[in-house]
Amino acid sequence: MPARSFTVKVPATSANIGPGFDVVGLSLSLFLTVTVTVPDVPADTPFQPPTIAYEGEGTKEVPLDAYKNLMTRVALYVLRCHNVINFPSHIIMHANNEIPFGRGLGSSGAAVIAGVLLGNELGQLHLPTERLLDFALMVERHPDNVTAALVGGFVGSYLKELTPADAMAASVPLSEVLPEYPPDAGQNWGLNPPVPPLGIGHYIRFGWSPSIKAVAIIPRFELSTARARECLPTAYTRQDLVFNLQRLAVLTTALSQEPPDPNLIYEAMKDRVHQPYRRLLIPGLPEVTSSITPSTHPGLLGICLSGAGPTILALATSGFEAIAEDARKIFRSQGIEIDWKILHIVGGSSVSRM
Ligand SMILES: Nc1ncnc2c1ncn2[C@@H]1O[C@H](COP(=O)(O)OP(=O)(O)OP(=O)(O)O)[C@@H](O)[C@H]1O
Numbered sequence: 592m593p594a595r596s597f598t599v600k601v602p603a604t605s606a607n608i609g610p611g612f613d614v615v616g617l618s619l620s621l622f623l624t625v626t627v628t629v630p631d632v633p634a635d636t637p638f639q640p641p642t643i644a645y646e647g648e649g650t651k652e653v654p655l656d657a658y659k660n661l662m663t664r665v666a667l668y669v670l671r672c673h674n675v676i677n678f679p680s681h682i683i684m685h686a687n688n689e690i691p692f693g694r695g696l697g698s699s700g701a702a703v704i705a706g707v708l709l710g711n712e713l714g715q716l717h718l719p720t721e722r723l724l725d726f727a728l729m730v731e732r733h734p735d736n737v738t739a740a741l742v743g744g745f746v747g748s749y750l751k752e753l754t755p756a757d758a759m760a761a762s763v764p765l766s767e768v769l770p771e772y773p774p775d776a777g778q779n780w781g782l783n784p785p786v787p788p789l790g791i792g793h794y795i796r797f798g799w800s801p802s803i804k805a806v807a808i809i810p811r812f813e814l815s816t817a818r819a820r821e822c823l824p825t826a827y828t829r830q831d832l833v834f835n836l837q838r839l840a841v842l843t844t845a846l847s848q849e850p851p852d853p854n855l856i857y858e859a860m861k862d863r864v865h866q867p868y869r870r871l872l873i874p875g876l877p878e879v880t881s882s883i884t885p886s887t888h889p890g891l892l893g894i895c896l897s898g899a900g901p902t903i904l905a906l907a908t909s910g911f912e913a914i915a916e917d918a919r920k921i922f923r924s925q926g927i928e929i930d931w932k933i934l935h936i937v938g939g940s941s942v943s944r945m
């Protein structure tokens with residue numbers, strides 16, 4: 592087969608947008624870009640595992656061993672589910688990452704989607720979007736980040752109620768989906784990965800007012816999603832459930848209206864399911880979300896925790912700098928420094944072949 596090259600580009604995402612815990616996600620203009628070359632090597636050349644070069648966010652912590660790196664392990668999972676035992680030999684990857692790790696901007700979701708697209712391309716599998724999503728959901732089990740990263744825009748999703756057999760298949764431990772591969776990569780490991788059930792996730796893209804931009808206020812510390820989920824309760828009161836449902840129902844349409852209405856949106860971005868429990872992990876969170884309002888900051892529409900945090904997401908039509916700088920003062924009073932960026936809402940992931 593002749594040498595080939597392709598580039599996978601996956602956006603950052605912000606999940607929840609206030610009341611839509613594990614339901615809604617928004618794709619944003621920071622990208623994980625991976626360029627891959629599959630050289631044409633003679634069939635009798637000894638196997639050589641992928642070479643990974645990596646720059647940008649996470650460079651110091653990301654493993655460059657393809658059998659340890661999240662993105663390439665996901666690619667290998669997709670390949671192995673299609674009877675392809677290993678990566679093609681001698682592939683060269685170059686990743687450029689703009690998405691900070693563990694900040695609530697969907698870095699792991701982007702790595703998972705990049706991995707699924709990589710596996711699809713390397714194996715020339717031609718999987719449809721719905722099937723790509725099934726594979727992503729076997730790794731990242733809440734659909735909000737991965738769906739928005741894959742299809743782009745402001746997206747709502749749910750997981751189908753599976754048959755008992757499919758539910759069991761979809762809930763196998765992550766260690767079985769992405770096993771620790773042996774160091775002697777290249778030998779025959781056998782093929783028994785847990786193949787995803789069909790049609791796990793379903794989604795719809797909502798409208799988005801073109802005048803709304805996102806200000807990402809990014810504290811300079813990492814908070815893993817796993818830790819930020821451990822502090823959540825397992826049951827909620829009816830009042831809290833109804834509080835969030837009422838707001839989410841209004842929010843999904845309110846953010847599509849032109850001009851967007853701050854009176855509707857600010858209240859509709861409040862939450863009682865995850866933010867109140869995460870405030871202990873993110874000093875300054877309640878002060879930022881309650882003291883920066885449309886009346887104190889003209890142009891602001893609403894403000895919430897981005898994903899599992901610690902990033903704060905402010906949706907606004909203007910006044911971006913005042914919002915971010917006032918949030919900086921509040922965080923600084925807690926001893927926390929921040930960076931901030933104005934981000935645009937972008938389309939989904941792409942693969943371009945060269
Ligand atoms: N480009 C990447 N390549 C390999 N691994 C990555 C990459 N991006 C993220 N990861 C892995 O994902 C971890 C971060 O995942 P985590 O779910 O805790 O945070 P997040 O996805 O940034 O936040 P959130 O899910 O709240 O948006 C990193 O520590 C790293 O192990």
Ligand SMILES: N[C@@H](CCO)C(=O)O
Pocket residue numbers: 606607612613614733735736816819820865898899
């Ligand atoms: N819905 C998820 C998003 C983070 O991955 C959470 O808030 O835990």
